[in-house]
Amino acid sequence: MQSDPTYPAHWEADVVLSDGATAHVRPIQPGDAELLVDFYSRVSDESKYFRFFAPYPRLSERDVDRFTRVDHDQRVALIMTVGDAMIAVARYDRITTGEAEVSFLVEDGHQGRGVATILLEHLAQAARERGVYRFVADVLPDNRKMIGVFAEAGYSVDDRFEDGVVHVEFEILPTDHSLRVMTAREHRAEARSIERLLTPGSVAVVGASRTAGKAGQELIRNIQAGGTGDGFSGAIYAVHPEASSVCGVPAYPSVRDIPGDVDLAVLAVPARAVNEVVSDCAAKGVHALVVVAEGFAERGDEEGRERQAELVRAARANGMRVVGPNCLGIVNTDPAYRLNASLAGVLPPPGRVGLFAQSGALGTAILGDAAARGLGLSTFVSAGNRADVSGNDLLQYWRDDPATEVVLLYLESLGNPRKFSRISRRVAEVKPVVVVKSGRTTQSVPLGHAVRPIGVPQAALDAMFQQSGVIQVETVSEMLDAGQVLAYQPPPAGGRVGVVGNSSALCLLANDAVVAAGLDLGREPVDLGSAASAEAYAEALADLRDDPGVDSLLVLFAPAVESSSTEDVARVLAGVSASGAKPIVTTFLGSRGVPEAMRSLDEQGVPQRGSVPSYPSVEEAVRALTHATWHARWQRRRHGQVPELANVRSNAARERAERFLGGGASVELTHAQVTELVAEYGIDLLPMAPARTLDEAIAAMERFGTEVVLKATAMHLRHRPDLADVWRNIDTEGELRDAWETMSQTLANPAEAAFVVQPMAPGGVPVGVWAREDAMFGPVLSFGVSGLATELLDDRAYRIPPLTDVDAAEMVRAVKAAPLLFGYRGGMMVDVTAVEDLLHRVSRMSDDLPELELLELDPVLVGEQGLSVVNATARLARPALRSDWYARRL
Structure with a gap:
């Protein structure tokens, strides 16, 4: 333009x-x-x-x-x-x-x-x-x-x-207050936009068909049926160029010709006709669009991408949100709406689970699996190409939706990970969020998703989910397994499991599975024997329920020739579960889902809390219980606060960054520039003087007036296993000459090795702190004990700024080498508080400065009191617009 x-x-x-x-x-x-x-x-x-x-x-x-x-x-x-x-x-x-x-x-x-x-x-x-x-x-x-x-x-x-x-x-x-105000307004607005989508008073199907099997007819019939058999509660219209009715629904040539208001339009027309329909919907005042039509960016060509971009541009410009294109549709099981504006032929019963799936094809399979389990849904959205409405929007809505108690997300891509981290954390504080993320090993993005691949390591993505309180699972089946226990059972008060069963083999498997999952056996498994009666189950479960040393119950039931009927045992389990005291999971006859005999139903016949979920194997039952236990612990624990830091001058740092960048696109900072920049955040670097010649090295030692080190700073020579890149404890000119000659012969000529002289730092454990700006994530922080082991084993902890005090403390303790900081085998107990303070300062710096493309503080020597930042490198670059900026945007 x-x-x-x-x-x-x-x-x-x-x-x-x-x-x-x-x-x-x-x-x-x-x-x-x-x-x-x-x-x-x-x-x-x-x-x-x-x-x-x-x-x-x-x-x-x-x-x-x-x-x-x-x-x-x-x-x-x-x-x-x-x-x-x-x-x-x-x-x-x-x-x-x-x-x-x-x-x-x-x-x-x-x-x-x-x-x-x-x-x-x-x-x-x-x-x-x-x-x-x-x-x-x-x-x-x-x-x-x-x-x-x-x-x-x-x-x-x-x-x-x-x-x-x-x-x-x-x-x-x-400020913290202005950001809280902004995010609260963002939450209300985006939740309201999804509410308008899911609670329409009228629906028009554009592209309605009189031919059985066509998408346009399936949509009409599904909306009429409503997923529950009662049908959509509002007005239904069909748009057809010739017909006066379709499937008994009044039809009109265009959306503009419909006499009543239209809140939601479902588009099943060819892709080439979509933009004209969007114009009609805009003129009609439609609130939202569900585009099931294909032929957009998923084609993988420029024409499809441009068509999708124009669809979103035209819809948003005229006040409308878009689900899709190339999607399955949306569902709202609320009796006040009974909306099934989707192509799904099989729907789960009404329930308390909100489900979001980016894949239309897989969405059908997920719905079918949930229905077979009896896992009830409150709402369902299939985003298809996810051109507009995303999982972030649904999280905003589900956080305050009283009909939704558990959120399940199947994600193929993350369009705004930084915003997802912020929103999902707020949701996880009040209700569980379970995520399965496809493409974890490749970080690839499906065709049709207008986002860039994530550049951070998988460990950083995993850390983001964990930091946000999100339960990350590996498969769709595991997501539904977790959903069952979270939706129908109370949260565990702790990790101690009581096991009761009628098979010694199953009890042994349960014992192993509980310990392997990181849970505890509250007491030895109770083996009732193969002929166990329903009364024996009732007595054992009552004992475990009343035992203060048991937080959750795992019940194993395999049918035997002389045992009580399965119905009697099911009634016992349902009765114990109805007390609501402790969560119960079971492997009941090897079934998956919520068996009818163990469902607690409301007046509409909808499964409620107290229904007992069953799993085909002991391992799957324990895994689901482990997810519920982890989330309950996360909710109960203190999440911390972002601390106030002294000696932070953000404005001055921004001005320095701009000055260092000058007119260039990027710049590698000199040691002096890095020293000036990090000083604005209260971080002191150990002085360093370049030594291109022996005379320069001697002059630097005299200037420092203390013991010094001579080291090679060329990237290919740093952190050598034989430590030949650094010579310590030099306090005379003669020692410096010896070091210079030996290192010059062992490594390379001084110019190539980039020799420097530094004052000798106090002893300590070497650690490293790294920050990088990712095009999708924004700033990402990592920490590890410095050295080859960290590099070879990738022993680093990751977090997304800003860090709370709890985040920083967990980050230090998350690496496998963390015992080295806490006196391992008689070693030094280092000043961990100083390390956490450094993490907070780097977190604040990377959050403030999108220009900070890369910062490495490595090594940092941490002693019993305080630390010394021995070396630092940084690169600045012209920042792209962060996906989660200080102004609301879609």
């Missing part, structure tokens, strides 16, 4: 308003003159008066030219559009180097939708990029809405009444 080379295209964003509808934010351009005039004509006189402090009925040509021609630096203006119409504009004009005056104007019909708050976030982000860190504004006292926007933004606002106006000033640097 734009031809101006200074146009900041990365400021463009699709956003979700407070009512769940979408809009588009972008910088203003000279070509928007007519758009601005039309917008201004729709604004009320009162709003114009609030903006200009005087009657201002129309804009002159000079006004229009001045308002639309900006330099995107000293003068910045962002507009918000819905469809082809501008609905708001926000601007700032720089007053001084770091300060700018801001103003807003929102069309009256769109006020109250969170428009101004979103524009403020994006304007503040643009300002920070341009070196502006303070906003000022004059507001009329009667303009309470705008005063409220500033006051509720989360910044520390200073306002005073002066000369008839309210003068407002505030710093726009992100």
Whole structure:
């Protein structure tokens, strides 16, 4: 659209308003003159008066030219559009180097939708990029809405009444409070957008067919049936170019011709016709689209990708969210809706599990497996190519959805891992989240998913899930196994398991499985013998239920010729489970799911808590119980706080980074530059002097005035197994000459080896701290004991900033070599608190500076008191827009 080379295209964003509808934010351009005039004509006189402090009925040509021609630096203006119409504009004009005056104007019909708050976030982000860190504004006292926007933004606002106006000033640097405000608004808006999708009052099937077996007819019939046999509760319409009805549903030539409102449109038309249908839906005021049609980016060609991008652009620009394309559809089992807008022929019963699947084909199999188990669902979304609606959106909705107690996610890609980490942690605090991530070994991305492959190691991805409280499993079957116990049984109070069964072989297997899973046997397994009666089970289970040394129960039942009937034993298990005291899992007849005899049903016949899940094998039952135990522990534990750090100067660090980068795309920092940059975060580097000649080495030793080391810093010579790259404890010129001559002969000439001289650091255990900026993840932190073992065995712990105090403490203790820090075999007990403080400082630095492409602090010598950062390298690069920035965007 734009031809101006200074146009900041990365400021463009699709956003979700407070009512769940979408809009588009972008910088203003000279070509928007007519758009601005039309917008201004729709604004009320009162709003114009609030903006200009005087009657201002129309804009002159000079006004229009001045308002639309900006330099995107000293003068910045962002507009918000819905469809082809501008609905708001926000601007700032720089007053001084770091300060700018801001103003807003929102069309009256769109006020109250969170428009101004979103524009403020994006304007503040643009300002920070341009070196502006303070906003000022004059507001009329009667303009309470705008005063409220500033006051509720989360910044520390200073306002005073002066000369008839309210003068407002505030710093726009992100704060913990402003980020909390932003994320709370984001949560409400995105949850509302999914609520609009899943709770429509009317549905139109576009591409409805009169031919049996066609997708257009299957959709109509599934919506009519509703998945429960009662049918969708709202109005159903069909769109067909010729028919007056399809499957008894009234049909119309286009969405525009439907007489009633349409909340949800399900598109089963050929891909080439989708964009025309989207235009019709936009004109009709449709809230959301489910696109089951294929022929988009999953084709793998440019035409398909462009078609998919245009679908999303057109839908979001007109206030609509999109599920798909190339998807299975959506389901809501709530009796108030009974919506099955999907191609799934078999659905699980209603229940308390929310399920998200990116694959349409696999989604059918997952639904079939869940139905066979009797695992009930609250809602289901198949995202297909996941062009718009994603797992993050569903997490926002499910967090507060009272109908959903457990969340299951099948993910083929992560479009925004940083946001996923943040949202999933908030969800996991109140309900379990179980994830199976395909492509773990290759990190490949399916065709159709418009995301880049993840560049971080698999261990970093695993750490992100664990850090967020997400239960990560290996297979879809394991995901459903975990879902069964989480949905129907109470959380275990601990890891002690009581085992009872009627087979000594099964009891032995259970014993081994419990210990191998990291759980404990609360007491020896109770073997009732093959002829065990239902009464014997009842007595043993009552004893285990009342035993304070047992937290959960594993019941094994294999049929025997002379044993009680399976129905009698099932009733015993159901009765014990109904007490709700402790979770029960079982291998009942080797069945998988929730056997009917052990289901606790509500008045609608829906399985409820107290239903007893069964697994074909002891190992699968223990594995599911282990997942439930891990999550219960995670929920109970303290998650910590991000600490306040002394001697941190983020603004100065940003200025240094910009200065070091200069006009280049990337730069390797010198040791002096690294020293200056990390010092802004309270990190001191041990001094280092280059020694290109022996005379330079001697001069450096004299300058340091203490024992020194001579070492080679060339990358190919560092960390040699024979330690020939470093000569320690040099305190005379003669020793330095010997070291110089020996190392020059052993390694390489001094220039190639990049010799340096450093003061001798106090002794300690060497560790390393690394930070890198990933295009998908943003900053990723890793830690390990320094040396070849760490490199060869990849013994590193990973976390995603910002780190809480608990995160940092766990990170230090997560590596296999951690005992070396805690006096292993009489070794030194090091200052772990200093290590954790260093991790927090690097975490803050990498979080603050997206320009920090790579930082290595290695080695860091940790002593009994304090530590010394012996060596550090860093690389800066022009940052891409982080996927989870300080302004809301889709």
